[in-house]
Amino acid sequence: MRTELLAVITKELRQTVRDRRMLVMLLLAPVLQLTLLGFAVNLEVDHLPAALVDLDETPTSRAFLQAMVADPTFDVAITTDDPDTPILSGEARVVIVLPRRFEARLKTGRSNEVQVLVDGSNPIEAQAALDATRRFLEQRSVQQMASLAQEMAFRSGRALKRPSVEIKVRTLYNPSLKSAVYMVPGVAAVVLLIVTTVVSAMGIARERELGTIEQLLVTPLRPTVLLLGKMLPFAGIGLITAGMVLGVGTTIFRVPVRGPLSVVFVATVLYLMSTLGVGVFISTVARTQQQAILGGFFFLLPAILLSGFMSPIENMPDWIRVLAAINPVRYYVEILRSSLLKGAGFAELLRPLFALLIFGAGILGLGSLRFQKRIS
Amino acid sequence: MNTGTKTPVIEVRDLTKAFGHFVAVDRVTFEVERGEIFGYLGANGAGKSTTIRILSGLLMPTSGQARVHGIDVADDPERVKRSIGYMSQRFSLYPDLSVTDNLEFFGGAFGMSGRPLSKRIDTLLEQVDLIHARTTRTRDLPGGMRQRLALASALLHSPPLLFLDEPTSGVDPSARRNFWRLIRELSHQGTTIFVTTHYMDEAEYCERIGLMSDGRLVALDTPANLKRTFIPEPIVRVESQATDLDPILQTLRADPSVVNVQTFGPALHVRIEKREPEPTERLRQRLKDAGFKAHLQPIEPTLEDVFLEAVTRK
Secondary structure, three states: OHHHHHHHHHHHHHHHHHOHHHHHHHHHHHHHHHHHHHHHOOOOOOOEEEEEEEOOOOHHHHHHHHHHHHOOOEEEEEEOOOOOHHHHOOOOOEEEEEOOOHHHHHHOOOOOOOEEEEOOOOHHHHHHHHHHHHHHHHHHHHHHHHHHHHHHHHHHOOOOOOOOOOOOOOOOOOOOOOHHHHHHHHHHHHHHHHHHHHHHHHHHHHHHHHOHHHHHHOOOOOHHHHHHHHHHHHHHHHHHHHHHHHHHHHHHOOOOOOOOHHHHHHHHHHHHHHHHHHHHHHHHHOOOHHHHHHHHHHHHHHHHHOOOOOOOHHHOOHHHHHHHHOOHHHHHHHHHHHHHHHOOOOOOOHHHHHHHHHHHHHHHHHHHHHHHHHHO | OOOOOOOOOEEEEEEEEEEOOEEEEEEEEEEEOOOOEEEEEEOOOOOHHHHHHHHOOOOOOOEEEEEEOOEEOOOOHHHHHHOEEEEOOOOOOOOOOEHHHHHHHHHHHOOOOHHHHHHHHHHHHHHOOOHHHOOOEHHHOOHHHHHHHHHHHHHOOOOOEEEEEOOOOOOOHHHHHHHHHHHHHHHHOOOEEEEEEOOHHHHOOOOEEEEEEOOEEEEEEOHHHHHHHHOOOOEEEEEEOOOOOHHHHHHHHHOOOEEEEEEEOOEEEEEEOOOOOOHHHHHHHHHHHOOOOEEEEEEOOOHHHHHHHHHHHO
């Protein structure tokens, strides 16, 4: 039994190591993907292409423009008379229109209406742009009020009183609200998912395609031993990959490791049970490697979309949330974020860990059963 | 295997395998003795592979009985698997692994390891003449060498019975001869060989032959006996430069002593009644008189003649 298992593991490892492409896909690709995705999937809005339409053309409006240029949120490309064209051509995502008599109204203490145009074709970006613009304008109007008040105080010769309520917001766990810190655990989960599911699905389909399964069947090798021998090496490689991904996340993207690493380890083992189990299940349905890949993506896409990796599950309709509740990726992402960023331990993460265990054991059991039936 | 000398290695009785309405193997009965080379002949789809797959424990019979080394394959296919070697029709070793990697894996699958395994691998590589190729990936091996490697792999656990399913399909003639030399050696050493083929010349190497047609076993005997029973008459081979053999065929058929005429590629095989004293001479004269130029030669019947006869008689 041990000899047989060892023989299968050795064979799988040899095949993987001899296949350069496979090795790259398993070890290098996840790290590269994480780095790329980590940099590319950035929800922070910085250097937003912006345009200003100045209908006032006074020292005050020009000072407004100066402030906008100085603010890192905006990349003021142009000043124009026409507010629509820059948005249509994509030169600007935000256009701020300063009305006529902007300065005059300010000076006399009357309120001004500043028009803001935002490109809504990308809602996530539009929302961020809108928030950034609102923040900028609020700051700007507070400053205006302050300087106006100061001027008035100076004229009247009385001392100036500061506003009494001051709001100070402190963001916990990710104080700079860096999206990389938030994204990396999600990306890590997705990358591990893709690699292990597709590889295990293809591994068994390949035996069928090559006809080697026929030769396996005439050996006294039991299906359980065969399956175990096929999965253990990939579980091991998956763990190495996970370690590398975590290493890249903490060094390049400065993702903190606040919780105990044992939580991450246990969660990863349970997660790999799920992903490899799905792979085995797919391979019992697929006849060729191509079908295995297609089947893999049939599972991967919804699993990724419903993982809360990019958009929060809380915002999804009820029936989709039901689907998300049986999604192992979602629980793994949840555990990684809570543990790495917030320092949650086993006690706080019992629920998602348990969910992963149930899904993993279930799909692995189902996959093995089907595998045993298919093979004999 | 602890079986008495009298027990046949393979006993098949009324073996039937149906896939839905299609009956692949239809009430087949035969026995194979220890150390025999048993040839299983037939066209593609005649039920040869299905029989082998049942005997190897890969398929369950629909009805009837199949015993290998006295074990009923339907009862304990796993025990059967340990006592047989199986070489499938399709090359089914790992193309991305080297020769020794493959052998180490399949040896391991049979529970072998360490020194005994590596010694066994050395012996087999020597036997099939692949020592020089031990580190070569099997995908880079030419067809004949792959075939020998597959044979070595089937022999790892020293099975007393070997199933070879079309072992030489797609291999060049000299490699086929080499392969058969190996098979005969094995048989001399006491291994029982059950081999399917559709090459009739290969069938001549077998000690006994079963002829399969549409799932039925239509004949079963030694090659010599098969020829005697199915083709008792002398055969004359007629070759001609003519593009259309049909007029010659008609002329020959018109002769009262001719039993039948069959086309064999570019030639005709003419079977003549036994009583005829000088058949070749007489036919030659007859064709000459009819104005045909042809070359005539008396020949021994081949197994192909037997096969065609057996199939048409059925």
